[in-house]
Amino acid sequence: MLKRIKPIWLLSLLSIVYQPVMAHQKVSLSEKDSIKVLAAITYRNNQIVESGEIWQPQGFLVGGEAVPAEDGASLDDAQLQGYMNLNKEYYVAAKLSAHSHSGENSLELENLWFGTEFQFAQQMFQIEAGKISTEVTDTINYHSSIDIFSQAPLSADILFGRHFTDIGARFALMNSIDQLNSSYKLGIELFSGDNFPATSGDGSISAFSHLTFQSQSFQSIAKLWVMYAKAEQREDVRYSEGHSHGVSVDNVVQSFFTGDTLSTGIYLDGTWDYEQWRFHGEFEWIQAQIDGQISTTTQSAYMDAVQSSYRLAAFVEREKHSLHLEYEILSVDNEFSHTTETFIEQVGLSNNGFEPNRLSVGWHYAFHPDFILRTEWMRDESNELSQVSSIVSLGIQWRYNLL
Amino acid sequence: MLFRSLGRLTLPKLSEVDSSLSFMFLPLSLFVMLFVSGCNVSSTTTVTSTETEQDLRTLLDLPDHMPLPAIPEFNPLTKEKITLGRFLFYDKQLSANQTQSCGSCHFQSDAFADGISTPIGSTGHALVRNSQGLSNVAYNATFTWSNDTFFELEDQLNVPIRADDPIELGVTDAELDTVLSRFNNDEKYQEMFEAAFPDSDSGATMNKVIFSLASFVRTMISAKSPYDEYLLGDKEALTAQQKLGFSLFNGEKFECFHCHTGINFTVSYKDANTLNDALLFPFFNNGLYNVNSDGSYPAEDQGLFDLSSDPTDKGKFRPPSLRNIEFTAPYMHDGSIGTLREVVEHYARGGTLTEYGVNAGDGKNSPYKSALILGFSATDEEIDAVVSFLESLSDYDFINNEKFSNPHEEN
Numbered sequence: 001m002l003k004r005i006k007p008i009w010l011l012s013l014l015s016i017v018y019q020p021v022m023a024h025q026k027v028s029l030s031e032k033d034s035i036k037v038l039a040a041i042t043y044r045n046n047q048i049v050e051s052g053e054i055w056q057p058q059g060f061l062v063g064g065e066a067v068p069a070e071d072g073a074s075l076d077d078a079q080l081q082g083y084m085n086l087n088k089e090y091y092v093a094a095k096l097s098a099h100s101h102s103g104e105n106s107l108e109l110e111n112l113w114f115g116t117e118f119q120f121a122q123q124m125f126q127i128e129a130g131k132i133s134t135e136v137t138d139t140i141n142y143h144s145s146i147d148i149f150s151q152a153p154l155s156a157d158i159l160f161g162r163h164f165t166d167i168g169a170r171f172a173l174m175n176s177i178d179q180l181n182s183s184y185k186l187g188i189e190l191f192s193g194d195n196f197p198a199t200s201g202d203g204s205i206s207a208f209s210h211l212t213f214q215s216q217s218f219q220s221i222a223k224l225w226v227m228y229a230k231a232e233q234r235e236d237v238r239y240s241e242g243h244s245h246g247v248s249v250d251n252v253v254q255s256f257f258t259g260d261t262l263s264t265g266i267y268l269d270g271t272w273d274y275e276q277w278r279f280h281g282e283f284e285w286i287q288a289q290i291d292g293q294i295s296t297t298t299q300s301a302y303m304d305a306v307q308s309s310y311r312l313a314a315f316v317e318r319e320k321h322s323l324h325l326e327y328e329i330l331s332v333d334n335e336f337s338h339t340t341e342t343f344i345e346q347v348g349l350s351n352n353g354f355e356p357n358r359l360s361v362g363w364h365y366a367f368h369p370d371f372i373l374r375t376e377w378m379r380d381e382s383n384e385l386s387q388v389s390s391i392v393s394l395g396i397q398w399r400y401n402l403l
Numbered sequence: 404m405l406f407r408s409l410g411r412l413t414l415p416k417l418s419e420v421d422s423s424l425s426f427m428f429l430p431l432s433l434f435v436m437l438f439v440s441g442c443n444v445s446s447t448t449t450v451t452s453t454e455t456e457q458d459l460r461t462l463l464d465l466p467d468h469m470p471l472p473a474i475p476e477f478n479p480l481t482k483e484k485i486t487l488g489r490f491l492f493y494d495k496q497l498s499a500n501q502t503q504s505c506g507s508c509h510f511q512s513d514a515f516a517d518g519i520s521t522p523i524g525s526t527g528h529a530l531v532r533n534s535q536g537l538s539n540v541a542y543n544a545t546f547t548w549s550n551d552t553f554f555e556l557e558d559q560l561n562v563p564i565r566a567d568d569p570i571e572l573g574v575t576d577a578e579l580d581t582v583l584s585r586f587n588n589d590e591k592y593q594e595m596f597e598a599a600f601p602d603s604d605s606g607a608t609m610n611k612v613i614f615s616l617a618s619f620v621r622t623m624i625s626a627k628s629p630y631d632e633y634l635l636g637d638k639e640a641l642t643a644q645q646k647l648g649f650s651l652f653n654g655e656k657f658e659c660f661h662c663h664t665g666i667n668f669t670v671s672y673k674d675a676n677t678l679n680d681a682l683l684f685p686f687f688n689n690g691l692y693n694v695n696s697d698g699s700y701p702a703e704d705q706g707l708f709d710l711s712s713d714p715t716d717k718g719k720f721r722p723p724s725l726r727n728i729e730f731t732a733p734y735m736h737d738g739s740i741g742t743l744r745e746v747v748e749h750y751a752r753g754g755t756l757t758e759y760g761v762n763a764g765d766g767k768n769s770p771y772k773s774a775l776i777l778g779f780s781a782t783d784e785e786i787d788a789v790v791s792f793l794e795s796l797s798d799y800d801f802i803n804n805e806k807f808s809n810p811h812e813e814n
Contacts, residue, residue: 329444342467355445
C-alpha cells in the first residue's frame with residue numbers, strides 16, 4: 001500500500017526535484033536537421049512470468065504491446081529518429097523502431113509526422129499531424145533506449161499498452177509568462193484509435209495542459225490531461241498478433257471489450273541543481289474510468305471499473321553517475337452486473353485485495369558520451385498476489401547523432 | 404534505505420532557493436500530500452444483481468456459477484407454470500392417441516435423450532432425427548437440430564406436439580379440442596391451469612400447454628458435474644487424464660472448443676445478458692456424409708438446406724451442448740455414431756467414410772464441410788483423454804433429481 005511509504009515528507013521532496021534525463025522525440029520549428037540512433041540491450045536474470053504464461057494483472061484489462069521482458073539478453077529497443085526542417089516553414093519527423101522477444105524481431109515505422117508553428121493574435125500555435133505519439137504524458141511513450149528503467153512503468157503497460165502511437169493530429173497553444181518564469185502548452189489531440197485502449201476507427205481524443213516553471217537552479221513541470229477512448233470488440237492480441245512471446249494462444253481466454261475509457265492524469269515534477277548535484281522527484285497519478293461490456297464467444301457482463309495508478313520516482317545525479325528510484329502501485333474497483341463471479345474469474349477480471357506494485361532501483365554510469373551502463377534491481381508483484389519476482393539486470397543504452 | 408541516504412546529503416535550505424519557488428512548490432507539495440494521503444489504494448471486485456434476477460435464480464435453483472438464462476418477456480417464469488409443465492411433460496394425454504408424452508422420447512436417465520438412433524412417433528412414424536438431450540436447453544440460441552427460425556422453446560414445442568409430418572404426439576388441428584378437453588375435464592389440471600394462468604379463465608389452451616412445458620424445460624439446468632466442481636476451484640475434481648483431455652479439447656489440434664465452447668459447451672448460446680446483435684446462430688457441416696460426392700446428405704434430412712434450399716447449407720446442423728454427453732448416445736443428428744470414442748475418431752479423420760449403400764461417399768471430402776474440421780492425428784491415449792474429459796461433464800444429480808422426475812409416478 002502507498003501508505004507504507006513513510007515518512008510522508010518524502011513526497012514533498014519528490015515533488016520538487018527532477019527532470020527527464022532524455023526527452024522523448026518532441027520537435028519544433030526551431031531545430032536543425034538531425035538523425036539519431038538509439039538502442040538498449042539488457043541482460044536480466046529473471047522474468048515476471050514464466051515462459052509460456054500470460055501476464056495479466058488480476059482485475060485489469062490489458063492490451064497493446066504490454067508484454068514483460070524475458071530473462072536472458074534482449075534487444076529491448078532500437079530507434080532511428082530523423083528530423084528535417086524544411087525552410088523553417090514546416091518539419092517532418094520520423095521514428096523507425098525495432099525490438100526483440102524470444103528470438104523474434106519486429107521492425108516498425110512507429111512515427112511519421114508533419115508539423116508547423118505559427119503566430120496568430122500574438123499567440124504561438126503548433127499543429128502536428130501524422131502517425132504521432134501523444135503528448136499528454138511521457139510515461140505512456142515508453143522506450144527502453146530513452147527512459148530510465150529497462151522495463152516500462154506498470155501504468156504505461158496496463159493502462160495504455162506501453163507506448164502510444166496512432167494516426168492523428170495535435171493542435172496546441174504555446175506561450176511563456178515571463179513575469180512568472182513560466183511557460184505553458186495547452187493542446188488537444190484527435191486519434192484514429194489504433195492505440196489501446198481504443199480500437200481502430202473508433203477513435204480517441206485528448207486535451208492537455210503543461211506548465212513549466214523555471215527559476216535559477218530549480219525547474220518544475222505540472223501536467224493535467226484527459227483522454228477519452230472508444231473501443232468496439234477490443235481483443236487482447238498481445239500473444240497472438242505478430243509475435244507470440246512463447247505463449248500458446250490455446251491458453252488465452254479470448255475476451256472482448258466494447259465501451260468507453262475515460263483516462264485522467266496528473267503529473268508533477270521538480271528538479272533542483274545544486275553545485276555538481278542534481279535532484280529530481282516526480283509524482284504521477286493516472287485513473288481510467290471504464291464503462292462497457294466484456295464478452296467472450298458466448299457470455300458477457302456489464303463492466304463499470306475505475307483503475308488507478310500512482311507512480312513516484314526520484315533520482316540523484318552527480319557527474320557521470322545517477323541513482324534512480326521508482327515505485328508504482330495500481331488498484332482497481334471493478335463492478336459487474338448481469339453475470340457470474342465464475343465468468344469474471346475466467347476472463348481474469350476478479351481482484352479483491354491485490355494491488356499490482358513494483359519497486360525499481362537503478363544505477364546509471366555514463367562511461368562514454370554515447371553510452372550509459374544501466375544496472376537495475378526490480379521487485380515486481382504485478383501478476384498476482386504474493387507472486388513476487390526479483391529481477392537484476394545489466395544493460396547498455398547507446399545514443400548517437402548521425403547528423 | 405535510499406531515502407535515508409538522500410537525507411544525509413547536505414541540501415541547501417529552501418530559503419536559499421529563489422523565493423518565487425513557492426509559486427510551484429507549496430501548492431504542489433500540498434496537493435500531493437493531500438491527494439496521496441486521501442487515496443484508498445485497495446482493489447475490489449463486486450458482482451451485483453437485481454432483486455428480480457435473484458428471484459429468478461431462486462426459482463430456477465440456479466447454481467451461482469451459471470448465468471441467468473434468457474426468459475422471454477411473453478412467458479415469465481413462475482412456480483405454477485413450472486409445476487404444470489412438469490405434469491404435462493410426462494402425461495400421455497398430450498398425444499392424440501394417448502400413447503406418448505414428451506417423456507416417451509426424453510428419459511431423465513439419459514439426460515432427456517432416449518438412447519436410440521431415431522425415435523418412433525405416437526402413430527408409428529419413424530422420425531429422422533435423434534432425440535436431443537434437454538440439459539440446459541434454456542441457453543440454446545436456436546432449437547431443434549437445424550432450424551434458424553426457432554429462437555425460443557415456445558417455437559420449437561409446436562413441432563413435436565402439433566406437426567403432422569412426421570407425427571410425434573399428433574395433436575393436429577383435428578385432434579386439438581379432444582386433447583385439450585382431457586385437461587379441462589380433469590379437476591387437478593383445472594386447478595393447475597388456473598394457478599399457472601390466473602388472469603385467464605379460458606381453461607386449457609395449446610398456448611398455455613406450450614408456455615408451461617417451456618417453463619418446466621427451462622428449469623432443466625445441469626451444473627453439478629465434476630467439471631463444474633473443477634471450475635469452482637476443486638482442482639482434484641478432474642483426474643489427470645481428464646485434465647489432459649480438457650487441454651486437448653481446448654487446443655488447436657483437436658479444435659473442439661471452436662464449436663463447443665463456453666459454460667454450456669456450444670457456441671449456439673444465449674443468456675439473459677446476450678445482446679441481440681451479439682447472438683450467434685451457428686450451423687456446421689461436420690463431414691458426416693458426402694452423398695454422390697457433391698456435399699449432399701441423405702435425402703431424408705439435409706439439415707439447414709431443407710429450409711433454405713441453399714446448397715452451401717447442405718449438412719449444416721446446430722452444435723449441441725456437450726453437457727451430459729455421456730448419457731445421450733447415440734450421437735450426431737441421426738444417431739449414426741454409437742460411442743463418444745467413435746465421435747472423436749470421426750473428427751480425427753476429418754469426416755466419416757460411408758463405403759456402401761445409397762449414402763456412400765467420403766464426408767472428409769465434402770465441399771461444404773466446415774473449415775474447422777480438418778482432421779488430425781491423435782494417439783489412443785489422447786482420444787481416451789478427450790473422451791474421459793467429456794465424461795467429466797456428466798451430472799448424476801441432474802439425471803436423479805426428483806424435481807425433473809415423472810410426477811404421475813410419485814406416491
